[in-house]
Amino acid sequence: MGTDRRTLFLLLRLAAQNVGRRRLRTVFLGIAVMISVGVGFSGFVIGSALRDGVATTFSRMGADLVVVPYGTLVNITSILLTVQPTDQELDLSLGEKLRAIPGVGKVAAQRLVRAEAEGRALNLIAYDPATDFTVRPWLPESQRLAAADGALVGERVQIKPGEVLNICGRAMVIAARLGKTGVGPFDESYFVSFYDLDGLIAARRRMSLAAGVAVSGAPAAPIDPLAAAATHRHVGAAGASNCLADLAPDRVSAFLIQLSSGASPEQVKFAIGQIPGIKIVTGNAVFTASRQSLGSLFWGVAIFAGLLLLALLFLVSLLFSAIVQERYREVGLLRAMGARPAQIFSIILIEAGLITGLGGLFGLGFGLSLTFAFARSLGFYFASIGVPFAWPPDWAMWLAALVSVAVAASIGVVGAFIPAWRARRLEPYVMIQTESAR
Template identity: 60%
Template sequence: MTRPRAPRFLLLRLAAQNVGRRLLRSLFLGLAVMIAVGVGFSGSVLGWTFRHGVVTSFSRMGADLVIVPQGALVNITSTLLTVQPTDLDLDESLGAVLRALPGVAKVAPQRLVRAGAEGRAINLIAYDPAQDFTVQPWLPAGQPTPSDPSSLLVGARGGEKPGDALTICGRTLIIAGRLSQTGVGPLDESLFISFAGLDALAAAARGSRPASSTRQGGPHEHHEHHGAQECLPDLAPGRVTAFLIQLAPDASPIQARFAIGQIPGVKIVVGNPVLTAARQSLGALLWGVTAFAGLLLLSLLFVVSLLFSAIVQERFREIGMLRAMGARPGQIVSLTLMEAVLLTGLGSVIGVGFGFLLIFVSARSLGAYFDSLGAPFEGPSDAFVLAAATLSLCCGVLLGVLGALVAGRHATRLDPYRMIQMESAP
């Protein structure tokens, strides 16, 4: 039972001896793999961080277009981030129509209502956390996005702070986060709730509204109706105040506005065209960086393949003797692959550690610089970092295996006698 295992250990021993025979060359090859894996790993993590920070910064600059009801009076500066109070609204189903239009990347519905909370009037803006791209980016770095429908976000000028409780329509809501200062009044002075939370409040308001408030009557009945309205007005379901739109990187703003303009009953508010063009260019730049990283890996594959071709060629006489002594072609290929795994595997492991060092140095230097500019610099989750490290390590080993496989298979196709007669490299 132990006889089949002996050749494997013999091949592994030979591979280790071959690695140590040309120590300087092995060190340079391992160093190349280490640098490639380290730069690839740290580049993926830092690239995600930069992209997240830049995308968040552009999201903080507002939407490219805002769709409001025809006849609504809006302030262009304010509507880039959120809606303004208006008695007009749109059907929620219009969002599906907008998403289907060419050039539209994101559609974020919002609904603003006037509500009463603990004896004072507030602006309550409902948003969809899954589709929002203008409100949640203003959360401070590291603060998670609230997922509980009974939670609220408060603008920078609001009197509440995270952890405070606010009673609306008999329901106690918790302030889950406080947005950073934007300089836009409607966003800094409002409270934000999810559409699910607003539906729950509307149901509570309908339950607390006296039955007599639905009848036309005397002053007492009107006072009861007015008291119910201080909590929350009677909201029609499926209505929104506006849709905030972000265009795709390759979209033409003019064509997008023309397509949206064919929808009756809406008005288009245009954001800053300079910011739109800059954000769209960012998307093309990120794709270019990804393509460059792919070409870097491809060039590393060629380098590793060339080096192992030279390694195999200088051992033609040795490999020919092994073949003449009965070594099978598969064993010759296995010997080359084991040597590649030893070199690239060790280089990849050290490369991952080198990548962590690069990330640490960048976080200490670039992170402080981004903070001084007020731009977010928040790294990805631990799961993403672990996946990037594992993928980089596997790619480093795989490149070595592929390069050695090409060279090893070429050696097995030659005649053993001719290989013995060949001159080995000095």
């Protein structure tokens, strides 16, 4: 074991000495690796930040298609975010049929109902946070975690986040305010999850039942005094209110659909049109085409980065072919003195890995400099036009850094593999007698 360690230390020492022998050539190769790794690392960070920002911006464009009951009126705007209040509804199970249609990427259900809050009417929109792509994207970045629970309000609603609103006799905390969309009905509405809407409906039924029993004079089961007080206040203010009364479960007002990449709106619309009793509303075709082309853009960037690394690999292989040929006599003497072919092979690969690995480490610093420069210049510009620049999570940054250095070192090892293998197979006397390969 001790002999193996001494041998390994000797190989590392010889490789390090070889790195310092031709300093100018080593520096140029290291700079080439540094630039490639720096551009690749900064490209990942910047691309990830802009991808999330652009995706958020595109998600704010609303739905590509909206499926509603046949007699429903739809407010046609530049972006499809919701529908007009209506008594006509669809069954929630229709969403599974829509998801099974080829070309349909996302399906988000919404239920728009009329409700009351502290004696005034309001539009209450229920949505599913797990499938939504038109409501939560309008949350400011700083409020997305805080808005995990509670109601949301549109930009025009005159109530502050953190306040408590009494909706149909039940208190709900306003978690956050959405950004300005320019769609009037959306900016003036209140938003709750389907789970919270079911809770409101159930609470309203219990309160209506309690009020009905009190009026009839029949003995009633014990109820919560606070709930009873809220019921009497609500009934006293609004009379025999029908807030959320007689709402059937598992019903929706509309299904908002986002098409998958490359899907044809006409074909998807034709397939959905085979379902009876529905109407299909089409969104802005320009927005749809822009969103679908986003995936192709990022694939193009990834392919470009791959070609850059491939070019670097060929450069390293070519350079080490010249380096190994230049040292044929030296390698032959080492072989004649007892060095094994595997040891010669290891020295060359370690030397290549050291050069490109060090270049990768310096490349991380170069890449971070590029990223900060971008964030301080074009990042502000993108933010000013509504495309936020959000840094990737810390774990993603560390992972990208480790992968970048590992790829840099691997490029050196792989690039020097063929020259090292050729030197390994040559006889010592052949390498001593000539300066280059025959």
